[in-house]
Amino acid sequence: MNIVKILLTDLAFYDPALPGWTQLLYNSGGSPIELEQIELLRNPGQAPEALQLDLDWGNFTDGVNAGCSIFGGDLPFAQTQKSIRIRYKIKTISIHEDIGEIETVSDDFFYQMINMAFGTDPVSGLPEHVDGGLLRADIELTCPAFSSDMLDIGKAHAHLANKANWKLLWENPIGDKGQIDADEVLLTSPVASVDPDHYGFKMIVQIAAALPVKIDGDHHLELKFIPNDGSDEYVIPASISTAAKITINKAFAENDVVYSAGSETKILVDFE
């Protein structure tokens, strides 16, 4: 069976002011109108098992017009609007040899959070001072979230709960940087947020990791998030630090020369 088109339909965004899902508007060159569909693919051919299709929310086609956008001065969203939640269904049009064109629409909604942003000073959790050794840190990141009104929370946050999608960049006082894997990631329940970066809801992503401290001085931590939109890893624009004061037990012999009448000696050792 040949796929003729793949479209996004039943498009809506979550408006926290309502609160609820509401129709997306867009601009196709004239006045803002309701966004009925986005054409992702128009390419007659055999149905592939998997596809990677790009969508630019600021430059897409509605099936008729190119250069469409959900961003604009007379639309609900400026290009700078953060953490927009969008949902849609996927419509597939394929050719059946006997019937002709058949449309199928996915039963389930699919979701995106675009322009995801984390707010001011989103990372915390390092102690002010630390001894040498291995610092077992519980880092906390304030993160925009889906609420239970939007969809099932477990389904919504599965990507964020996967520790493989978080990396820690740990920089020692001489500038050496190392990437450290998270040991565990836990998410708190979503709560309302007034920070425009969160666009309605936030939660805390708790990331446990073991950070090596081998040198005296300030150590800096950055967090990296790995999105699932096909883009590279993203360094969260926040850095926290801790000052290390390492106690070194340096031993020395109390007497420089030990004289002994026998073959057994006692050496008196002190520590600095």
Added chain:
Amino acid sequence: MLLNGRVAIASKKNANGLRVFIPLKMRIGGKIYSCPIRIRMTTCAQREAVIYSTGSTVSLGIVALDVHEEHTEPFVMQGVQ
């Protein structure tokens, strides 16, 4: 008409402009036998339920799935007129 090698009868369009497909039924010896119509379709789904992006350009992982429907009663199909 033939559908997947089986005989089907297509009615005129219904009030909504969609074609109604009627699977063939036969009465043999006082008993009614249905000839079910099986249709294979392709539908698409997103590989992950939620995509997170720090920008506004997103690459969607789409998987194509086979869907099989079987009908013994009259039915319409989305988009078929």
